[in-house]
Amino acid sequence: MRTIAEINDKISRQAAVVCTAEEVKARVAEVGVAQTAKTVDVVTTGTFEPMESSGAILNLGHTDPPIKIRQCWLDGVLAYSGFGAVDLYLGATQVVDYPGMSEAADGEENRERGGGHVIEDLIAGKPVQLRALGQVTDCYPRAAFETTITRDTINQFYLFNPRNLYQNFIVGVNGGDRPLFTYLGPLQPRLGNAVYSNPGAISPLLNDPDLQLIGIGSRIFLGGGTGYIAWEGTQHFPLQKRLPNRAPIGPAATLALIGDAKQMDSRWVRGCYFKNYGPSLMIGVGVPLPVLHEEVIARCAVQDRDLVAPIVDFSIPRRVRPTFGLISYAQLKSGRITIDGKPVRVASLASIFLSRQVAVELKQWIEAGKFLLSESVAPIPQDRAFMPQNLWGSQVSLD
Secondary structure, eight states, rough: OOHHHHHHHHHHHTTOEEEEEEHHHHHHHHHHHHHHHOOOEEEEEEEEEEBOOEEEEEEOOSSSSSSSSSEETTTTTBBBBBSSTTEEEEETOBBOTTTTTTGSSSHHHHOOBBHHHHHHHHHHTTOOEEEEEEEOOOOOOBBBEEEEEEETTSSSSEEEEEOOOOOOOEEEEEEEEESEEETTEEETTTTTTTOOOOGGGGGGGGTTTTTSSOOTEEEEEEEEEEEEEEEEEEOOTTSBBBBBOOBSSSSSOEEEEEEEGOOTTTTSEEEEEEEEEEEEEEEEEEEEEEEEEEEHHHHHTTGGOOOOEEEEESSSSSSSSEEEEEHHHHHHHEEOOOOOOOEEEEEEEHHHHHHHHHHHHHHHHEEEEEEOOOSSEEESSSOOSSSSSTTTTTTOOOO
């Protein structure tokens, strides 16, 4: 029906019809797939959720005399300095560990602060304290350096995130007899609560289950700025078992993302902390899906009732844990599910409200002609099997 070039021409003339994923689902329910496909050019999807496999590349520029940094702390958070002399990688989950900081008056606050918070502060334009130790050489004679940096005083500052946008994820519960503190947050004993971490039917990769519309080089909304899909993400597992509608039953595809952090907005990049687990980073990511043919709309018509996730018991300290079967996102979003006959309250780590707002903001960019779609330069591999196919154990059934 259309090509990306034709859609971009309409975007440039501010004539493209753009709908969020929720709007498309409502339109399909009203007029059907075929009619919706005739009238809609782009579908915008979005999520705002913790993405701990994230971080920032920084180039500080050279001091005088120059220094070859081999240890560096930003607001007390250790940054990796094992490549260029003044290049750093700041991981979102790295904790404050500068000697003496944990004994400071605000030590408790520091223990809940990490790389994600420093990244947020830099994006917000706030000053960050830098302390560096160098390897003295003939060309890099300086041994130490201390200063304050901001996003405007350093050369490069961009996010490079090895694993974002899980296509699906798990629901965490605790069948044991003591509280557990996990990457999903606190899980209360004896099935006291359940936590999930995906916005469901508005999530980007659940609207393009086989990644037919995006690939390496695709332009996206990342943290309030323009970003790109750089590669498959770590733990990319597209061979996950799938429902007849092609939706995976658990964690499947992931993407590595990149984008200029100097153009981002701290509204969409926020440091966070999980009690007794550690710091992380919440990021808003939006993916535009070009309506090239009817099948695009058919996939985007998927509803929360058509998507499932496995309920995993974290009380078993193993990599492969038992499950309580599959549950639909419609049931999860109701706020209460039933496990073994027991009602269990449910909460989402992803902000459903802000996920919707990501899709809305991306829609507005496209409608205003400020954001063009891009052709990918290579597909995301669909044959990766890095994780065992029996990931969820024999208790998971598609029946």
